[in-house]
Amino acid sequence: MEQFHGVFPYxxxxxxxxxxxxxxxxGRLCDDLIEAGVHGLTPLGSTGEFAYLDRAQxxxxxxxxxxxxxxxxxxxxxxxxxxxxxxxxxxxxxxxxGADGILxxxxxxxxxxxxxxxxxxxxxxxxxxxxxxxxxxxQFQRSDLTLxxxxxxxxxxxxxxxxxxxxxxxxxxxxxxxxxxxxxxFSASAHIPAAVMLIGGQGWMAGPACVAPRQSVALxxxxxxxxxxxxxxxxxxxxxxxxxxxKYNLAACIKAGLAIQGYAVGDPVAPQAALSSEERxxxxxxxxxxxxx
Numbered sequence: 591m592e593q594f595h596g597v598f599p600y601x602x603x604x605x606x607x608x609x610x611x612x613x614x615x616x617g618r619l620c621d622d623l624i625e626a627g628v629h630g631l632t633p634l635g636s637t638g639e640f641a642y643l644d645r646a647q648x649x650x651x652x653x654x655x656x657x658x659x660x661x662x663x664x665x666x667x668x669x670x671x672x673x674x675x676x677x678x679x680x681x682x683x684x685x686x687x688g689a690d691g692i693l694x695x696x697x698x699x700x701x702x703x704x705x706x707x708x709x710x711x712x713x714x715x716x717x718x719x720x721x722x723x724x725x726x727x728x729q730f731q732r733s734d735l736t737l738x739x740x741x742x743x744x745x746x747x748x749x750x751x752x753x754x755x756x757x758x759x760x761x762x763x764x765x766x767x768x769x770x771x772x773x774x775x776f777s778a779s780a781h782i783p784a785a786v787m788l789i790g791g792q793g794w795m796a797g798p799a800c801v802a803p804r805q806s807v808a809l810x811x812x813x814x815x816x817x818x819x820x821x822x823x824x825x826x827x828x829x830x831x832x833x834x835x836x837k838y839n840l841a842a843c844i845k846a847g848l849a850i851q852g853y854a855v856g857d858p859v860a861p862q863a864a865l866s867s868e869e870r871x872x873x874x875x876x877x878x879x880x881x882x883x
Contacts (some may be wrong), residue, residue: 591781593633594629594664594666594691594721594723594774594792594793595616595629595774595792595793596628596629596630596632596689596792596793596807596810597627597628597629597630597793597794597799597803597806597807597810598628598629598631598666598776598793598795598796598799598843599623599628599631599632599792599795599796599797599799599800599803599806600632600635600636600637600638600795600796600797600799600800601616601619601620601632601633601634601635601637601638601651601655601800602616602619602630602637602639602736602797602800602841602844602845602848602855603616603633603634603638603639603640603643603647603651603859604616604619604845604853604854604855604856605647605856605859606856607856610650611647611650611651611654612854612855612856613650613654615853615854615855616634616651616654616655616658616827617654617657617658617745618853619800619853619855620654620655620658620659620862621658621671623799623800623803623805624659624662624663624882626804626807627805627807628663628799628802628803628806628807629663629664629729629793629807629810630663630664630665630666630690631655631659631663631664631665631666631669632646632665632666632668632795633651633652633655633665633667634648634651634652634667634668634669634693634839634863635668635693635695635725635795635797636727636755636797636831636841637796637797637800637840637841638651638668638841639841639859639862640668640670640695641670642858642859642862643838643859648680649683649687649705652665652667652684652687652689652703653687655704656687656689657665657688662693664690665688665689665690665691665875666689666690666691666692666721666723666795667684667687667689667691667692667693668692668693668695668725669681669684669692669693669694669695669698669714670696670697672697672698672699672732674710674713676781677694677705677710677714677855678713678714678717681694681714681717682698682717682718683804685718685719689720690720690721691720691721691722691723691751692714692718692720692721692722692723693722693723693725693753693795694710694711694714694715694723694724694725695725696710696711696725696735697725697874704705704738707734707735707739708739708742708743709768710747711724711735711743712743712746715743715746715748715749715802716746718748719748720748721748721749721750721751721832722746722748722749722750722751723750723751723752723753723776723795724740724743724750724751724752724753725752725753725755726740726752726753726754726755726756727755727756727778727822737761737764737765737768740752740765740768740769740770740773741769741772742771744768744773745772747774750772750773750774751773751774751775751776751779751792752765752773752774752775752776753776753778753795754775754776754777754778754781755778755779755780755781756780757780757781759782759785759786759789761783762775762777762781762789763789766789766790766836774792775791775792776791776792776793776794776795777791777793777795777796777833778794778795778796779794779796779797779798779835779836779837782825782829782832783796783806783809783810783825784809784813784821784822785814786812787813787814788813788818793810794810795878796808797835797840797841797843797844798828798831798832798835800844800847800848801831801844801847801848801851801877802828802831802877802880802881804823805827805828805880805881806828808824808851809821809824809825812823812824827880828880830876830879830880831876831877831880834872834873834876838865838869838873839858839862839863839865841858841859841870842857842858842862842863842864842865843865843873844863845857845858846864846865846869846870846873847873847877849878850870850873850874850877
């Protein structure tokens with residue numbers, strides 16, 4: 591299984607007024623992120639507004655990202671659905687398109703039992719020949735993955751990673767203790783990345799890395815080198831971006847930050863709204879602060 595590690599920005603999905611994917615903007619963003627040293631790219635995560643896009647838009651975002659990466663870094667594409675059959679079809683399609691991995695996300699309208707949740711993720715992993723990252727986000731998912739389910743899924747030969755957005759760092763340690771080397775843990779923006787690295791994390795998959803890729807890579811390198819004093823100093827500065835990310839609509843915040851940096855990514859998909867002028871100024875101030883030497 592290919593070893594994913596490091597900083598994987600959750601990409602935004604740039605759309606024009608007609609709802610068409612702005613391929614040139616997304617392609618340039620991918621190029622710039624790779625040049626900044628990120629270790630992979632993740633389209634169609636939470637920051638990518640997967641829940642607001644139709645099938646054609648999701649397919650275009652995935653294709654543009656894979657084409658832009660050109661094998662320079664792995665592309666782990668988000669798969670999400672309320673239907674197991676639809677999720678399986680998405681995963682197979684993205685693998686055929688050239689994805690290096692799948693980020694498996696469960697959307698649930700009606701509550702699901704443990705066995706049904708497990709079966710959903712297992713079906714996705716059974717359907718592909720590439721690594722699968724399981725994603726858990728209790729804030730938004732109606733049916734979460736319990737530690738027992740995670741432990742059983744970790745035995746699947748293609749499920750080698752989990753991205754946890756629970757905000758509970760102790761849960762990450764419980765996953766590590768239970769699963770050992772069978773399941774590598776990626777942090778989300780809800781966690782402090784340096785703290786997750788300290789307890790044995792593999793890296794982080796998060797939207798803020800889109801607007802601070804160089805600093806995010808620098809933080810990862812400091813953690814890997816064991817330079818914890820320097821890492822924590824940088825982490826304290828970068829955490830202001832995570833605070834803004836949590837305070838405002840996530841896609842709106844990152845899209846505003848990218849617009850400030852010169853990327854015409856457009857507004858969030860309605861009924862979400864763009865940041866107000868005051869909120870945008872707050873994001874701009876954070877970006878200025880973290881960009882200083």
